[in-house]
Amino acid sequence: MVKDKCILKMEGISKSFPGVKALNNVQFALEAGEVHVLMGENGAGKSTLMKVLAGIYTKDEGSIDLKGREVDFHHPSDSIHAGISMIHQELMPIPHLAVAENIYLGREPLTFVGTVDRKKLESWTTSLFEKLRIEINPWSLMNDLSVAEMQMVEIAKATSWDSDIIIMDEPTSAITEQEVDNLFRIIRQLKAEGTGIIYISHKMDEIFEIGDRITVFRDGEYVDTCRIEGLERSRLISLMVGREIKDIFPKTDCPIGETILKVDEISLPDVFENLSFELKKGEILGISGLMGAGRTELVETLFGIRKKSRGTIFKEGKEIRIEKPSDAIENGLAIVSEDRKEVGLVLKMSVGRNLTLTTLKDYALFGQIMQERSESKSIQEQIEKLIIKTAGDGQLVSTLSGGNQQKVVIGKWLLNNPDILIMDEPTRGIDVAAKAEIHKLICRLACQGKGIILISSELPEIIGMCDRVLVMHEGRITGELDRKDFTQECIMHMATGQCLEE
Amino acid sequence: MNLSTIIGKTSKFGIYIAFVLLCVVLAILSPYFFTVKNIINVLNQVSIIGIIAIGATIVLISGGLDLSPGAVVAVAGVMAAHFGHPGEYPLIVPVLVALVTGLVFGMANGVLTAYGKIPPFIVTLGTMTIGRGLALLACDGMQVIDLSDEYISLANSEFLGIPILIVLFALMFAVFQFILTKMRFGRHIYAVGGNETASHVSGLNVNRIKVIVYMLAGALAGFGGLLLSSRTVVGSPIAGQGYELDAIAAAVIGGTSTTGGMGKLTGTIIGALMIQVISNGLDMINVPSYWQQIVKGSIIILAVYIDMRSRNKGNN
Numbered sequence: 001m002v003k004d005k006c007i008l009k010m011e012g013i014s015k016s017f018p019g020v021k022a023l024n025n026v027q028f029a030l031e032a033g034e035v036h037v038l039m040g041e042n043g044a045g046k047s048t049l050m051k052v053l054a055g056i057y058t059k060d061e062g063s064i065d066l067k068g069r070e071v072d073f074h075h076p077s078d079s080i081h082a083g084i085s086m087i088h089q090e091l092m093p094i095p096h097l098a099v100a101e102n103i104y105l106g107r108e109p110l111t112f113v114g115t116v117d118r119k120k121l122e123s124w125t126t127s128l129f130e131k132l133r134i135e136i137n138p139w140s141l142m143n144d145l146s147v148a149e150m151q152m153v154e155i156a157k158a159t160s161w162d163s164d165i166i167i168m169d170e171p172t173s174a175i176t177e178q179e180v181d182n183l184f185r186i187i188r189q190l191k192a193e194g195t196g197i198i199y200i201s202h203k204m205d206e207i208f209e210i211g212d213r214i215t216v217f218r219d220g221e222y223v224d225t226c227r228i229e230g231l232e233r234s235r236l237i238s239l240m241v242g243r244e245i246k247d248i249f250p251k252t253d254c255p256i257g258e259t260i261l262k263v264d265e266i267s268l269p270d271v272f273e274n275l276s277f278e279l280k281k282g283e284i285l286g287i288s289g290l291m292g293a294g295r296t297e298l299v300e301t302l303f304g305i306r307k308k309s310r311g312t313i314f315k316e317g318k319e320i321r322i323e324k325p326s327d328a329i330e331n332g333l334a335i336v337s338e339d340r341k342e343v344g345l346v347l348k349m350s351v352g353r354n355l356t357l358t359t360l361k362d363y364a365l366f367g368q369i370m371q372e373r374s375e376s377k378s379i380q381e382q383i384e385k386l387i388i389k390t391a392g393d394g395q396l397v398s399t400l401s402g403g404n405q406q407k408v409v410i411g412k413w414l415l416n417n418p419d420i421l422i423m424d425e426p427t428r429g430i431d432v433a434a435k436a437e438i439h440k441l442i443c444r445l446a447c448q449g450k451g452i453i454l455i456s457s458e459l460p461e462i463i464g465m466c467d468r469v470l471v472m473h474e475g476r477i478t479g480e481l482d483r484k485d486f487t488q489e490c491i492m493h494m495a496t497g498q499c500l501e502e
Numbered sequence: 503m504n505l506s507t508i509i510g511k512t513s514k515f516g517i518y519i520a521f522v523l524l525c526v527v528l529a530i531l532s533p534y535f536f537t538v539k540n541i542i543n544v545l546n547q548v549s550i551i552g553i554i555a556i557g558a559t560i561v562l563i564s565g566g567l568d569l570s571p572g573a574v575v576a577v578a579g580v581m582a583a584h585f586g587h588p589g590e591y592p593l594i595v596p597v598l599v600a601l602v603t604g605l606v607f608g609m610a611n612g613v614l615t616a617y618g619k620i621p622p623f624i625v626t627l628g629t630m631t632i633g634r635g636l637a638l639l640a641c642d643g644m645q646v647i648d649l650s651d652e653y654i655s656l657a658n659s660e661f662l663g664i665p666i667l668i669v670l671f672a673l674m675f676a677v678f679q680f681i682l683t684k685m686r687f688g689r690h691i692y693a694v695g696g697n698e699t700a701s702h703v704s705g706l707n708v709n710r711i712k713v714i715v716y717m718l719a720g721a722l723a724g725f726g727g728l729l730l731s732s733r734t735v736v737g738s739p740i741a742g743q744g745y746e747l748d749a750i751a752a753a754v755i756g757g758t759s760t761t762g763g764m765g766k767l768t769g770t771i772i773g774a775l776m777i778q779v780i781s782n783g784l785d786m787i788n789v790p791s792y793w794q795q796i797v798k799g800s801i802i803i804l805a806v807y808i809d810m811r812s813r814n815k816g817n818n
């Protein structure tokens with residue numbers, strides 16, 4: 001390693017939170033112009049280390065050496081001024097401001113009378129977006145963007161600082177393949193300019209495609225750093241998990257029964273019209289498509305979160321009325337939603353309280369008085385079953401690592417014992433080991449005769465898990481494929497609107 | 503153990519520590535402060551505002567805000583007093599009138615915020631103003647006097663040697679503590695205040711929960727109005743002036759989040775006691791009343807500051 005190429009050296013870093021030692025004497029080094037991947041299971045301490053570097057948390061111990069100078073950040077602005085910017089795992093948009101205002105928050109161009117120079121702001125944003133090939137209106141409110149679009153805005157914001165070091169904490173967890181390709185193009189461009197990039201992701205394919213070196217953490221401890229070239233996948237997994245994992249897509253063939261759910265000509269104004277499909281018992285039905293194809297809107301409408309303008313829904317041949325989520329729940333539906341922060345969890349409540357939120361009635365005497373013993377028994381079971389890493393069921397859910405938060409959302413709906421389970425990006429941000437667990441769980445549920453709808457932007461997941469897939473493009477179902485006909489190319493073609501049926 | 507770990511460990515008790523410190527200081531300054539008589543006196547004085555603060559707390563936890571309780575105290579007091587003259591109606595009638603008055607106000611607040619989607623600040627500012635007007639209208643601007651003995655004894659008798667107001671306050675605390683910590687409805691209140699969307703998707707009837715919360719708070723304010731009119735032996739249209747702010751202050755001092763989803767009734771009780779003890783203590787050491795207000799305001803800010811700091815230390 002050439003010495004002066006090393007722009008960042010973190011050594012002996014420790015950080016504790018009440019009840020957990022998140023980092024224990026870890027190290028990390030970054031060279032100019034490299035993409036250094038940081039990997040580890042959910043809760044391994046990756047985000048924590050990055051937040052220390054970004055001045056959000058203060059370290060308990062250790063030293064940070066930035067381009068030969070020892071630094072100690074106490075505030076995010078310290079870190080930004082030292083040339084470090086970060087794309088956070090949990091997006092932090094300011095919802096009522098426009099895209100452009102979000103990006104240049106705190107450094108808006110001013111006119112000579114001191115008001116914000118909107119023209120300049122717009123031209124800055126437009127040229128930034130042009131460079132990054134992002135197509136979002138600078139004056140859209142953050143509120144109105146999809147999670148994927150918000151993610152792209154965050155990426156744009158991080159690059160807009162012209163930093164020497166850019167931290168990307170799971171930047172691709174919410175975006176589709178096309179945008180991932182675009183992001184990688186941007187990363188290569190930054191690399192060529194000498195920017196050092198710290199890249200966190202649970203997606204193996206990405207890591208092998210974009211990464212130069214990799215550092216692995218396990219349970220807050222440093223494990224190893226190595227070159228990615230020539231690294232075996234199985235070796236990487238065992239570094240991370242401490243054991244081997246056989247199969248990430250443990251698809252078992254379950255008997256597929258009769259139709260459990262039939263959706264007939266359902267419409268949501270301005271998004272989709274007259275969509276019809278069926279779901280069978282024991283079937284895993286995938287829905288694939290690009291960002292903005294209307295997949296999330298479709299299942300949210302099905303669940304009564306959005307108001308359909310027309311359409312009928314049948315369960316086991318009988319028409320059911322779903323006007324609001326509680327109707328859907330009563331009819332045995334459950335939804336693991338895409339947006340865990342806004343829709344999936346009550347961040348201000350504990351892990352336990354979140355897990356039992358939809359099933360409180362089951363533990364209530366006379367429908368009201370909580371039987372805490374039986375409730376906490378279920379909570380414990382669920383924490384163990386899903387291997388949720390927490391200091392205790394009383395821990396605030398907002399302080400769990402991202403992947404563990406996702407497991408809480410899944411656990412909450414499983415407690416409801418649904419007949420039909422809708423999963424919108426259920427393994428977003430989940431590590432390989434847990435992903436394999438969740439896939440196993442999905443298969444087990446299917447074999448119990450439940451119907452499962454699986455939305456995923458990861459094609460391997462769709463191909464590896466589903467019995468049948470619907471492909472959507474701009475609010476239309478552009479194709480339907482059976483398991484035997486699945487290929488990446490075929491699904492991609494349909495997703496971009498080119499019908500390719502034989 | 504360095505300072506920051508000590509603060510970290512005590513973070514949950516920040517406000518309790520501030521309260522104890524305050525009491526110690528007052529006890530040193532005035533030997534009379536720590537007598538049984540004075541303690542009973544303080545508790546008796548805090549009871550009515552405490553009952554109203556319970557309502558303020560549940561509304562705040564549910565993500566709302568209620569500015570109307572002071573006005574409800576006046577309307578309910580005047581209305582109840584009308585039915586409280588000697589030899590006219592049995593005692594239950596004025597009691598029910600006060601409670602129903604509070605419930606009606608609560609229902610209006612709840613329906614307009616939940617279903618009408620009008621911000622609670624605006625809605626309750628409106629009902630507060632309407633309430634003040636109604637109180638004057640209901641008695642033609644004159645105090646309602648000549649109340650029956652039973653009516654007066656509502657707030658002025660003793661139960662097992664303890665002033666009845668303290669007993670009622672303790673009872674209300676127990677009931678609402680039970681609702682918040684042991685009942686499903688309590689869970690719903692926290693969930694709705696913490697994240698409305700997530701609660702809705704989880705199948706909770708968010709609007710109904712909000713309406714019930716406002717109605718409970720209204721009923722508590724109505725009850726407070728009844729007790730105040732009994733204690734002061736008069737139904738006054740200008741009673742309860744500023745109570746809404748004291749109630750909110752008690753809740754917030756006690757750690758209830760103004761953005762919803764978090765809060766504890768035990769904190770509110772300490773908050774209410776804190777406000778009361780400050781006035782009581784300042785009286786006792788002969789601080790002139792103009793100065794009292796300045797000191798009171800400063801101590802409130804200081805107490806919350808200590809609390810916030812210790813919390814943030816605990817997290818980072």
Ligand SMILES: Nc1ncnc2c1ncn2[C@@H]1O[C@H](COP(=O)(O)OP(=O)(O)OP(=O)(O)O)[C@@H](O)[C@H]1O
Binds near residue numbers: 020041043047399431
């Ligand atoms: N503010 C906090 N308070 C308490 N515990 C915390 C806090 N932030 C993180 N933790 C704990 O520290 C540990 C490490 O969390 P971290 O977010 O760094 O994990 P991660 O490696 O980024 O995981 P993921 O892949 O799931 O994002 C976890 O056990 C988490 O619960």
Ligand SMILES: [Mg+2]
Binds near residue numbers: 046048169403
């Ligand atoms: Mg993380």
